[in-house]
Amino acid sequence: MGWGDLGAFGEPSKETPNLDQMAAEGMLFLDFYTASPLCSPSRAALLTGRLPVRNGFYTTNGHARNAYTPQDIVGGIPDSELLLPELLKKAGYTNKIIGKWHLGHRPQFHPLRHGFDEWFGSPNCHFGPYDSSERPNIPLYRDWEMIGRYYEDFKIDQKTGEANLTQLYLQEALDFISKQQASQQPFFLYWAIDATHAPVYASKQFLGTSQRGLYGDAVREIDDSIGKILKHLQNLGISENTFVFFTSDNGAALISAPKQGGSNGPFLCGKQTTFEGGMREPAIAWWPGHIPAGGVSHQLGSVMDLFSTSLSLANLQPPSDRQIDGIDLLPVILQGKLIDRPIFYYRGNELMAVRAGLYKAHYWTWSNSWEEHSKGIDFCPGQSVAGVTTHTQEEHTYLPLLFHLGRDPGEKYPLSFASEEYQRAVEHISGLLQQHKATLVPGQPQLNVCDQAVMNWSPPGCEKLGKCLKAPESDPKKCSWPH
Amino acid sequence: MGWGDLGAFGEPSKETPNLDQMAAEGMLFLDFYTASPLCSPSRAALLTGRLPVRNGFYTTNGHARNAYTPQDIVGGIPDSELLLPELLKKAGYTNKIIGKWHLGHRPQFHPLRHGFDEWFGSPNCHFGPYDSSERPNIPLYRDWEMIGRYYEDFKIDQKTGEANLTQLYLQEALDFISKQQASQQPFFLYWAIDATHAPVYASKQFLGTSQRGLYGDAVREIDDSIGKILKHLQNLGISENTFVFFTSDNGAALISAPKQGGSNGPFLCGKQTTFEGGMREPAIAWWPGHIPAGGVSHQLGSVMDLFSTSLSLANLQPPSDRQIDGIDLLPVILQGKLIDRPIFYYRGNELMAVRAGLYKAHYWTWSNSWEEHSKGIDFCPGQSVAGVTTHTQEEHTYLPLLFHLGRDPGEKYPLSFASEEYQRAVEHISGLLQQHKATLVPGQPQLNVCDQAVMNWSPPGCEKLGKCLKAPESDPKKCSWPH
Numbered sequence: 001m002g003w004g005d006l007g008a009f010g011e012p013s014k015e016t017p018n019l020d021q022m023a024a025e026g027m028l029f030l031d032f033y034t035a036s037p038l039c040s041p042s043r044a045a046l047l048t049g050r051l052p053v054r055n056g057f058y059t060t061n062g063h064a065r066n067a068y069t070p071q072d073i074v075g076g077i078p079d080s081e082l083l084l085p086e087l088l089k090k091a092g093y094t095n096k097i098i099g100k101w102h103l104g105h106r107p108q109f110h111p112l113r114h115g116f117d118e119w120f121g122s123p124n125c126h127f128g129p130y131d132s133s134e135r136p137n138i139p140l141y142r143d144w145e146m147i148g149r150y151y152e153d154f155k156i157d158q159k160t161g162e163a164n165l166t167q168l169y170l171q172e173a174l175d176f177i178s179k180q181q182a183s184q185q186p187f188f189l190y191w192a193i194d195a196t197h198a199p200v201y202a203s204k205q206f207l208g209t210s211q212r213g214l215y216g217d218a219v220r221e222i223d224d225s226i227g228k229i230l231k232h233l234q235n236l237g238i239s240e241n242t243f244v245f246f247t248s249d250n251g252a253a254l255i256s257a258p259k260q261g262g263s264n265g266p267f268l269c270g271k272q273t274t275f276e277g278g279m280r281e282p283a284i285a286w287w288p289g290h291i292p293a294g295g296v297s298h299q300l301g302s303v304m305d306l307f308s309t310s311l312s313l314a315n316l317q318p319p320s321d322r323q324i325d326g327i328d329l330l331p332v333i334l335q336g337k338l339i340d341r342p343i344f345y346y347r348g349n350e351l352m353a354v355r356a357g358l359y360k361a362h363y364w365t366w367s368n369s370w371e372e373h374s375k376g377i378d379f380c381p382g383q384s385v386a387g388v389t390t391h392t393q394e395e396h397t398y399l400p401l402l403f404h405l406g407r408d409p410g411e412k413y414p415l416s417f418a419s420e421e422y423q424r425a426v427e428h429i430s431g432l433l434q435q436h437k438a439t440l441v442p443g444q445p446q447l448n449v450c451d452q453a454v455m456n457w458s459p460p461g462c463e464k465l466g467k468c469l470k471a472p473e474s475d476p477k478k479c480s481w482p483h
Numbered sequence: 484m485g486w487g488d489l490g491a492f493g494e495p496s497k498e499t500p501n502l503d504q505m506a507a508e509g510m511l512f513l514d515f516y517t518a519s520p521l522c523s524p525s526r527a528a529l530l531t532g533r534l535p536v537r538n539g540f541y542t543t544n545g546h547a548r549n550a551y552t553p554q555d556i557v558g559g560i561p562d563s564e565l566l567l568p569e570l571l572k573k574a575g576y577t578n579k580i581i582g583k584w585h586l587g588h589r590p591q592f593h594p595l596r597h598g599f600d601e602w603f604g605s606p607n608c609h610f611g612p613y614d615s616s617e618r619p620n621i622p623l624y625r626d627w628e629m630i631g632r633y634y635e636d637f638k639i640d641q642k643t644g645e646a647n648l649t650q651l652y653l654q655e656a657l658d659f660i661s662k663q664q665a666s667q668q669p670f671f672l673y674w675a676i677d678a679t680h681a682p683v684y685a686s687k688q689f690l691g692t693s694q695r696g697l698y699g700d701a702v703r704e705i706d707d708s709i710g711k712i713l714k715h716l717q718n719l720g721i722s723e724n725t726f727v728f729f730t731s732d733n734g735a736a737l738i739s740a741p742k743q744g745g746s747n748g749p750f751l752c753g754k755q756t757t758f759e760g761g762m763r764e765p766a767i768a769w770w771p772g773h774i775p776a777g778g779v780s781h782q783l784g785s786v787m788d789l790f791s792t793s794l795s796l797a798n799l800q801p802p803s804d805r806q807i808d809g810i811d812l813l814p815v816i817l818q819g820k821l822i823d824r825p826i827f828y829y830r831g832n833e834l835m836a837v838r839a840g841l842y843k844a845h846y847w848t849w850s851n852s853w854e855e856h857s858k859g860i861d862f863c864p865g866q867s868v869a870g871v872t873t874h875t876q877e878e879h880t881y882l883p884l885l886f887h888l889g890r891d892p893g894e895k896y897p898l899s900f901a902s903e904e905y906q907r908a909v910e911h912i913s914g915l916l917q918q919h920k921a922t923l924v925p926g927q928p929q930l931n932v933c934d935q936a937v938m939n940w941s942p943p944g945c946e947k948l949g950k951c952l953k954a955p956e957s958d959p960k961k962c963s964w965p966h
Contacts, residue, residue, distance in 0.1 A: 003495075007779075010493010010748055012486075012513050012892050014779050030495050211781070211841055211889030258891035263749055265493055268865070296490075296497050298694070358694055382751070382868040382895035406694030408741035409495050412865035 001196050002252025003280045004265025005219055011263055013211040015220050018227025019246065023284045026244075027295035027333055032283035033302050033343050034249050035325075037272050039125070040068035040102045040447075042249035042303055043192070047083045047103070047114075049307030049318060049326035053349045055081050056443035057103075064350035064366060064393060065481035066272055067447035069102055071124050071138065071455040074476065075446030076104015077114055082319050084307050085115030088188050091314040094180060097121060098172050099192035104446070106454055112144055116190075119143055120172045123456070125197060126150045126165075129158070136456045136469050145461025152467075156201050161214040163201035169193050170225040174232050181236045188310065191229070195222055198253060198260040215260055230286065240289035243313055245306055247283040251276075254381050268411040269380035269389060272483060273367055274345035274352040275411055276360075278379070285333050292336075299332045300343050300355065309333075323439065342432045348481075349442055354433050359425040360411070361400035363433070366393045368483040377483070385412050400426055450479035484679050485735025486763045487748025488702055494746055496694040498703050501710025502729065506767045509727075510778035510816055515766035516785050516826050517732050518808075520755050522608070523551035523585045523930075525732035525786055526675070530566045530586070530597075532790025532801060532809035536832045538564050539926035540586075547833035547849060547876060548964035549755055550930035552585055554607050554621065554938040557959060558929030559587015560597060565802050567790050568598030571671050574797040577663060580604060581655050582675035587929070589937055595627055599673075602626055603655045606939070608680060609633045609648075612641075619939045619952050628944025635950075639684050644697040646684035652676050653708040657715050664719045671793065674712070678705055681736060681743040698745055713769065723772035726796050728789055730766040734759075737864050751894040752863035752872060755966060756850055757828035757835040758894055759843075761862070768816050775819075782815045783826050783838065792816075806922065825915045831964075832925055837916050842908040843894070844883035846916070849876045851966035860966070868895050883909055933962035 007014035008023040035045030041052035048055045056078050059067035069076065077083070085095035096118040101111050105123030112119060124138045129151035139146035140154055148154055156163040173191050180187040195201055195218040202217035206224070210216025226246065233239040252262030254270030254277070264270055264277030271278055283301060285291055304326035311318050312328040325344075331337040345353035353362045367379045370391045380389045387394075388401065388411060402415045402422050415422045453474035462468035490497035491506040518528030524535035531538045539561050542550035552559065560566070568578035579601040584594050588606030595602060607621045612634035622629035623637055631637055639646040656674050663670040678684055678701040685700035689707070693699025709729065716722040735745030737753030737760070747753055747760035754761055766784060768774055787809035794801050795811040808827075814820040828836035836845045850862045853874045863872045870877075871884065871894060885898045885905050898905045936957035945951035 004493065004749055010487065012749065013781075013889055014511075014513055028497075030497055213887070213890040216889065258887070258896045263892070265749055266487055266495065266746055298496075382871075382893065383865060384867055385865040388865075404696070404741070406496055406699065407696040409746070410865065413741045 001219070001248040001282065002262040002264040002270065002277065003267060003282050004263035005252060006282050008284070009282050010265055013216060015210055015212065015216060016223040018223045018230070019284065022226065022230060022244075022246065022286050025288060025293050026284055026286035026291050027297055029283035029285070029297050029299065029301050031298050031300050032247060032281050033279050033300070034247070034281050035303055036066070036346060037250050037274055037278035038066040038068050039197075039249045043102050044077060045325070046249070046303040046306055047085070048081045049084070049304045049324045050081070050322070051304070051325050051344065051346060053346055054323060054325070054441065054443050056446040058346070058348045058445050059447040059479065059481050060349060060445050061448050061478050061481055062348070064347040064352065064364060066347055066483060067479065067481045069104055069124065069447070070450070071105060071135070072450040072452050073104065073447060073479065074106070074449040074451050074454055076106060076109030078444065078446065079108070083115045084310055085188055085190075087115070087311060087316055087319070088314055089115055091186070091316055093186045093188050093314065094118070095188045095190070096176050097190045097192060098169050098176070100125065100194045101192070105456060107460070110144070118176070121169070121192065122150065126156060126194060126199065128156075132469055139456050139459045141459070146459040146465065146467070147461065148465065149467060156199060158199055160207065161199075161201050161217070162204055162207060164203045165201065166193055166195045166218075166221045166225055167203050170228060173229055177229070177232055177236065181238055186314070193222060193225070196262060198256040200260045213259055215262055219262070240287070242287070243310075244286040245284070246286075247303060248281045249303070251278045251280065255377060255379060257381060266409050268383055268385065269367060272379045274347055274362075275380070275389070276405070276409065279345055285329075291333055295336070297332055297336070299329065299338055300341055301329060301332075302326060302343065305329045323441070342429070342436075344436060349445070351433065351437070354429050355405070356429050356432055358404055358406040359429060360403045360405055361426055361429045362388075363397045363400050364393060364395055365390045365401065367391060372482055388412070388414065400429070402426055448478060449476050451476040484702070484731040484765065485745045485747040485753065485760065486750060486765050487746035488735060489765045491767070492765050493748055496699060498693055498695070498699060499706040501706045501713070502767065505709065505713060505727075505729065505769050508771060508776050509767055509769035509774050510780055512766035512768070512780050512782065512784050514781050514783050515730060515764050516762050516783070517730070517764050518785060518787055519549070519829060520733050520757060520761035521549040521551050522680075522732045526585050527560060528808070529732070529786040529789055530568070531564045532567070532787045532807045533564070533805070534787070534808050534827065534829060536829055537806060537808070537924065537926050539929040541829070541831045541928050542930040542962065542964050543832060543928045544931050544961050544964055545831070547830040547835065547847060549830055549966060550962065550964045552587055552607065552930070553933070554588060554618070555933040555935050556587065556930060556962065557589070557932040557934050557937055559589055559592030561927065561929065562591070566598045567793055568671055568673075570598070570794060570799055570802070571797055572598055574669070574799055576669045576671050576797065577601070578671045578673070579659050580673045580675060581652050581659070583608065583677045584675070588939060590943070593627070601659065604652070604675065605633065609639060609677060609682065611639075615952055622939050622942045624942070629942040629948065629950070630944065631948065632950060639682060641682055643690065644682075644684050644700070645687055645690060647686045648684065649676055649678045649701070649704045649708055650686050653711060656712055660712070660715055660719065664721055669797070676705060676708070679745060681739040683739075683743040696742055698743055702745070723770070725770070726793075727769040728767070729769075730786060731764045732786070734761045734763065738860060738862060740864065749892050751866055751868065752850060755862045757830055757845075758863070758872070759888070759892065762828055768812075774816055778819070780815055780819070782812065782821055783824055784812060784815075785809060785826065788812045806924070825912070825919075827919060832928070834916065834920070837912050838888070839912050839915055841887055841889040842912060843886045843888055844909055844912045845871075846880045846883050847876060847878055848873045848884065850874060855965055871895070871897065883912070885909055931961060932959050934959040
């Protein structure tokens with residue numbers, strides 16, 4: 001989902017009344033970022049509070065490549081990483097993930113081995129359908145075992161876009177919340193739905209209800225579900241005791257636009273890029289009775305802050321034996337403070353850009369290669385900015401491209417290298433960059449090796465369902481990450 | 484000002500709390516249009532309820548050219564046109580214009596000869612400063628006579644951007660409203676401020692207060708002023724008896740971006756074009772006690788509707804002896820109805836595009852010529868869409884370019900000519916176009932002839948001020964309208 005996909009963020013169809021209401025009752029973050037322009041690394045960062053380059057969710061197969069966890073990936077979340085639910089357990093929380101895990105699908109990476117108590121959802125994206133000989137369909141799990149596969153047992157009609165998955169995920173969330181409330185147990189629910197990820201889908205009752213086509217229908221169903229979850233918290237009388245945060249793991253995928261891709265509002269390019277359209281996210285904090293209604297914050301925030309903020313809410317300390325990139329946002333959310341901190345825009349293990357205050361310096365620019373672009377893969381459709389949305393990897397480390405995101409949120413007008421404003425801002429940002437790089441200890445890269453043998457051929461529980469498939473011979477290779 | 488310049492419309496600095504509050508208390512129009520991508524024709528359309536091609540505010544000097552009223556223009560609003568204030572007079576209204584008139588500066592075009600009772604402002608844009616020999620500075624009028632000139636008596640500091648004009652215009656508005664309330668007289672106030680038009684300015688107290696630079700400062704001052712005007716209506720106890728509408732006369736001028744140009748949000752290009760960025764406008768209706776708070780309308784609206792709507796509010800009928808393009812929006816505003824009507828996008832006397840429902844068909848595309856573009860004049864910076872933002876005038880009358888503005892508000896993905904959806908939509912729109920063209924009676928074009936002798940050398944009242952300048956010989960020529 002993109003920054004511009006919500007009514008509260010200026011989507012011209014304004015079809016998200018529940019999220020807009022959530023914003024009106026809570027706090028809207030206008031300068032909130034994900035930790036990577038792609039899904040898996042962002043989610044790993046959210047749950048560890050650490051940049052992907054630290055927690056291993058990156059590749060070194062090529063320079064500045066985006067990588068994720070397709071089902072032939074060998075790696076996943078290392079045991080050495082401490083995930084938010086692992087820590088929350090110590091404070092008595094019950095932790096549930098509903099939806100896409102995306103931190104590795106092999107047994108050692110299973111979410112229930114990394115702090116979650118319950119799971120309903122899939123380890124990978126809902127790509128498919130596959131024919132089960134070249135590639136198995138993605139399984140859905142309930143807790144330790146699979147309960148079926150996408151397209152086989154959990155239908156997604158590619159022609160009409162109909163699928164009732166968001167409804168299943170909603171019901172699962174409502175039930176979990178009810179159960180926790182009944183047993184008076186604190187809980188962490190990671191509601192990681194994926195209806196706006198291509199192939200986009202929505203339930204029958206939402207199909208055709210939007211001005212924006214199938215993508216808008218999916219947004220409306222998510223919006224409706226969030227309204228129901230918030231209402232449920234209120235009905236159960238626990239809304240003042242429950243902190244809710246809404247955000248996304250990357251900008252709208254413009255490559256899927258207009259039918260399956262959303263809006264990044266006034267920002268440049270989309271998913272896969274380190275321009276604002278790739279990493280600036282819609283974000284709303286909601287906690288009635290605590291967060292003043294109608295708040296708007298310009299705090300530079302990150303999905304990694306949800307790690308630190310959640311720990312703070314549970315009166316826990318973040319681990320002290322490692323670098324945590326997230327910060328505790330409670331002073332921002334509850335007292336309206338602004339905390340000075342930079343935003344780092346990575347692609348793989350290359351630091352592409354840094355934002356401090358309203359200035360953003362690009363040290364590298366790249367959308368994708370000419371070769372990919374010539375195949376019609378375009379992350380910036382209709383948005384070519386000369387010297388900025390480059391199709392060759394352009395190094396600017398000695399003379400960064402600088403933008404003022406207040407005057408120029410669309411990153412279209414680089415500041416003059418000769419200006420005093422440029423000198424001052426770049427000096428400041430380059431200092432932050434040096435400090436960051438000097439203390440950086442990269443994790444072991446997890447997204448380098450792919451092997452068809454590790455795909456979801458025979459997930460645990462497949463025997464009971466008669467859904468085990470025979471894996472081919474192991475043939476580990478470097479994964480191909482073209483952009 | 485552009486669609487994307489207000490917080491309520493998703494501007495990422497969210498610095499318009501008063502306009503956002505106005506929207507929260509009133510109705511936000513998401514699909515509201517001006518009648519021309521340029522100022523003078525839009526304003527003529529607003530005050531006559533008629534398209535510029537009917538009321539004469541266009542040129543035939545070239546094909547599909549934008550034209551306005553610089554101070555060497557010979558034409559202006561014809562006497563045959565009936566302006567909103569002329570009609571409101573019949574219902575006892577006192578009419579005042581504060582700010583830019585722009586419907587002709589020669590004596591026969593004076594606003595007090597066209598229905599206004601009072602005027603404080605200028606006949607033209609605040610361009611300058613001029614040296615008074617080649618070109619006089621633009622005068623400001625109080626009612627019939629000039630009271631000074633821009634840059635001479637009404638300072639605009641081009642270096643700092645400081646000018647207190649919006650404050651003068653605000654005070655003038657507050658005083659007028661107080662006077663009318665005291666005398667229990669109904670009034671029409673046309674508050675036509677121009678601080679966001681280049682050269683952009685703001686008062687000292689607003690300079691540097693925005694994240695968006697000088698342009699943002701100007702927006703903030705306008706926002707603050709509107710807040711004060713609404714508050715004043717409330718304090719005087721007449722807010723429930725006063726209909727207020729906020730909108731703009733063209734999209735943000737991206738050619739002035741980023742320092743002096745605003746945001747058109749997710750829309751394509753800016754001022755001067757018939758893409759959405761040139762003509763879709765922010766729009767808010769406010770009338771406490773009548774308009775339900777927090778309303779959002781997808782009604783296709785136009786500045787020309789303000790003519791018909793205002794007449795309706797005053798229980799007056801629109802003239803029946805001519806075609807009126809505006810419609811009465813009261814059923815939309817008060818009862819939430821949706822009225823089926825197309826939007827016509829003109830450039831000069833060429834109908835460039837037509838919108839019906841969510842479909843927009845372009846019959847001609849043109850941003851500007853390669854010649855102009857090569858001089859750095861760019862109405863679509865960073866937004867080139869192949870075959871759409873063309874630099875040659877491209878005719879598509881036999882096979883219009885069709886966009887679905889719900890799925891694709893940015894006009895980046897033309898629908899396939901071969902699709903059923905295309906056939907159906909184009910058939911419908913082409914029917915509307917034919918009907919429109921069949922009944923169109925173009926007015927006498929007013930913006931063809933320019934003459935240096937008619938400039939503001941010696942406006943009425945100049946003698947008292949010692950500010951009369953000698954006009955050069957008359958030398959009428961075709962005005963040059965390059966785009």
